[in-house]
Every structure is written in C-alpha cells, then in structure tokens.
Amino acid sequence: MPKVTAKMVADAAGVSLAAVSRAFRSDSALAEDKRARILRVAGELGYLTPSGRTLSRIATGTVSLVAGDLTNPFYPVVLEELSRRLHQQGRRLVLHAVPPGGSVDLVMQQVLDYRSDAAIVTSATMPSRLVRECRKQNLPVVLFNRVQLDARMLAVTCDNYGGGRMAAERLLARGCRRIGHVTGLRETSTHLERARGFLDALGQHGLAPACSARGEFSYDSARQAALSLLQAPDRPEALFCENDIMALAALDVARSLGLRIPQDLAVIGFDDIPLAEWGAYRLTTIRQPVRQMVAEALELIAQVRSGQGSEGTIRVLPVRLIERDSA
Template sequence: MKKRPVTSQQVAELAGVSQSAVSRCFSPKASIAPKTKAKVLAAAKQLGYRPNAIARSLITRSSRTIAVVMSQLDNPFYAQMLEYASRRFQQHGYHLLLFMSSDEQETTSVMSDILQSQADGILMLAATLSSSLAKECVARGIPVVMINRTVAFEGVSQVASDNYHGGYWVGCHLVESGCERIAFLAGLADSSTSSQRRQGFLDALAEHGAACWAEAIGDYDFATAQAATRALFSRDVYPDAVFAANDHMAIAVIDTLKAELGLQVPQDVAVVGFDNIPVAAWPSYQLTTVQQPIEAMVDEATALLLGQIASGQVTGERKVLPVTPIVRASAVSGT
C-alpha cells in the first residue's frame, strides 16, 4: 500500500509553528526567523516532508520557472551562457525549462508548449523570435527577454553585445596587420549577430580603402564551416585572412587549414573569431577573437526578466554591452 505524503500541517504541528511558517520556510526569499526555520527544517527531516511545488504554484499563481529557448548546444558559448543563467535564476528561486528550436517556424510551434508549461517568463538564448510572435507574447502579458539576438520590435526586451564595433575592430586589426585578401565566414543568414558583425567588419575595411575579398556561409555550424573553408581555399589564389562570425566556426577553419590543406596559422592564413570561448585560448589554437561579456549579459537579462515578472508589466528595453578584443597568435598583432 502506497504511503500517503506528509503534509505541511503535520510538519507545523511537530515543529510547534503555524502552517504559514512552514510555507515561508520553503518559499524562496520569504522572511522567517532563523530559530523558527531551524525547527521547521528539523521537523521536515524527521517526517520526510517534501514541499509540493505544483500545489504551491496553484496557490501563488507562480510556477517559479523560466522557459529557455535555445537553437543549439554544441557551441560552447551557449553552454556557458546556459550554465550561468541557471545559476543566476536559481539564486532567485527560479528553475529553467529548456526548449530547443532550430528555426523560426519551429520556435512558433514550441511556443504553444511554453504557454502550456505556465512558465513565469521566457528567456530567448540565441533563438530567433519573429516580430509577430514577439507581439503575441506582449499581447498575452508574457515577459520575454532576448539575449544575443535582436528583433525589429520595440515591445520585447533585448540584451546583446556590441557586435558592430566588435566586427569593426576585426576589420581594422586585419588590415593593419598587413592582410590583403580577407574573407568573411558568416553565421546564419538571418541572424542579427552575424549581420551586425559583418557590417562593422565591412565598414572598417572600407575606411581603410579595402574590401572583403570573399564571403561564405558557415551557419554557426562546425561541419558547415569546414565545408565553407574548403570552398574558400579551393582556388589557386586563396584568402590570407578569415574572419569567422564566431569562435565555433573559427576553430573549424583552423582545423581544416592545418589538418586537410597543409596551411599554417598565422604564417599562411590569419584567423579571427568572435566570443572567446575557453577552447580559443588552447595552445593548439591561440585564437585572436572578440570577447562577449557572458556574465554581464546574463545578469542584465535576469534583472530585466525578473523585474517584469515582479511588476506584471511587459516592457521593451534594449541593452548593448561593450566587447573586448583578445589578441592571440592566430592573427599577427596590429601595428
């Protein structure tokens, strides 16, 4: 016969406190005297009590969950961001529900699952959100914060790094380093990050009287970036520098150049990425890159989302955080 679960009332009776005190003890950020909390925890341990999060959510009308929508996990940059976001929200008593969405159409279908989950808010980690879907979220009063992506709709809060000036720095650095045949390896065709980095890069080249020598699309994917590298270097005259729109692709470029094409980095080809993932600093890569402030971006997104949840007001704030150039051996230092 299945044993009936211990109730909060039983814990209250054993601890000699009110049932509301038991509830406060297991509610994040709730105020409760240390002595009272100690008595409740001791009684809960003795009885084997576990709070029912579902029941509490029905009373408080809060699930204490945040829906996170992501497009990929193979890129270490997003794995880092997800880990830090999980820790930050846990500090505030929230847990993350992960939803994967590879494109805009899939995001639309995933949204119905998110709405059924009764999540208190939505954090979009580098997943594309259409303007129409953004408007629907606002109309429903669902707080949404996009991080590392932007959308042409003012009603949704967005946090990103300064992709334009990061790309601008790369263009200046490569030209000033003496590179002449500079190629750009783009991310997803419709991604705001890739287009902003590309525009800054092209503007920097133009100001130096140069132009992009060749372009290819890597879709922010390792295998696709490898194939794009093979295509770029299939000609008799090939690039003397490659700017990949993120480190994940830049690593694919370096591996392909060294292992398949017999070219040396940076002696034959300079390579620059964007993100500064941990592998970028490995001795075998020493990748010159542009560092995104992961923790600061997550902190801003967390504050925006929790602020909207607390106030019940959906707002459309935009935060753009500065990036930091990281010069390593994969691209010679500028003069």
C-alpha cells in the same frame, strides 16, 4: 467561465481532435501550417493541455530558456551561467530546446503552457503572433544575443557591430590586405551586425573582402567554406569568421592543407567559447560578456515584472578583443 477543451479548439480550427493532440507534440507528423493554425486558435481561446495545467501549478519562480542551437558551445556557457544565477536566487531554470529544423512556435506554446515567470530566447526569432500572445499572457520575453524589428521587444546583446570592426582593424593592423570573410546565417541580427561592422572597417581603408563564403554558424558548413577559400589560387592571408565554431573549422582546414598559423593564415573568431583557448587552437577572438549579459537579462525581467521596466528596451554591452596565437 467554462474550461476550454480540445474539442472546442478542434471545432474552431476546423481540424480533428487527433490533430489538436498532435499539434502539441514535437515528435508528431503534422503539416507546419496546420500546426501553426491550431496553436494560434488554442492561444486565442486560452486552451491549456492537461500537462500544461499540471505544470502551471509548479512553475512559479522559474525562467524558461528557449534555445535553438545547443551544438554551438557558446549557448551551453549561457545555460550554465543562467542556471548558476537562478540557483543563487532560489529559482529554477527550465530548458526548452528547438529541435533542428523545428519551429519556435511549438516550443513557445509549451513555455506558455508551463506558465513560467519569464522566458529568455536565444538563437531564434519570435514571430509577431507569438510576441502578441506572450504579451496577452503577461509573459516577459527577453531576446538574448538577438534583436528584431519590434518596437516593444526586450533584448540583451553584445556590440556585434563593434566586434566586427575590431576584427577587421586587428587584421589590418597586422598588415593583412587579402582578408576573407566566413559568414553566418543570413537573416540573423548577429550576422547582419557583425558583417556590417567588418565591412565598414574595411571600407574605411578602401578595401573589401578578398573572398567570402557562407559558414551558417556551423562547423561542418564552415569546413566546406574554408576549403573553397583556402584551396583557391588567390587564397586569402587572413579570415574573419563570424563565430568561434567556424573559426575552429577554418584552423583545422588550414592545418590539413599545410598552412602555418598565423604566418600563412591569420584567423579571428567571435564569442570566446572555452575551446578558443585550448592549446590546439589558441584562437584570437572577440569576447562576449556572457556573465554581464545574463545579469542584464534577469534585471530586465525583474523590472518588467515589478512594473518598473519599459517595453522596447535593448541593452547593448561592449565586447573585447582577446589576443591569442591565431592572429
């Protein structure tokens, strides 16, 4: 079978050779719809870039980690644990970072070119086209701390719903009734499940959030959200923030406004990142079992590659409430 060339991709996609070259470079200026079309055609034809052909010869024994939010300290913790376990097994980890505002399509094409044994995807969703392409090339993909509506996807996640309930129940047990809510990214499964658990627990006590604002899972957005909530005349007496970074932002804002923690404001986060136990914060939070989640993800990969695993497996691991000083 003749080797697929860049010219063949260009002809099939109806673009120039230069456009094909730019489509495989993350730093190039190219319309996203054109890039997606070129990558789709390249995948259908089985085209490999020259760098991809070289990398595919050295990639045996590697696992690719596709990460889209390395500014969140939770994901470097995952990276460290995954790297440690793979090193123990004599295997390699390759990090593929989705640039801010960038598309996972380009990064996943790089993973396919690299010919890793498997990929673990965090903080990003997989378009259906990419899911099909990974299956076509026999690349096991495990979503980490994410799930999506695809009956054949592999995923490992914590009990986000149960964690949301735990947060609400802890604040209610403390006697709080005016409880605010700082939410994450709207379309992510982590936000949807954490919010659902939190709202269900409040609803069972005949309550709803006293106020809410979008924090987008980021420190800067959460600072603005917390300012708007805590400067209101009827400010809440407690906040549930859907991740720790947002909770730390809320604590910083509360102290800048002269509020005492937890006497004037109780705060609960989610993840239990290393910063959460620092003396300046002592954040009460919901702990994700990172070590167990990484182990489960690697086990799923091993089962699929040996032919013993099944598609459509989602493993949900229990979370723990970690009591510190903020609630």
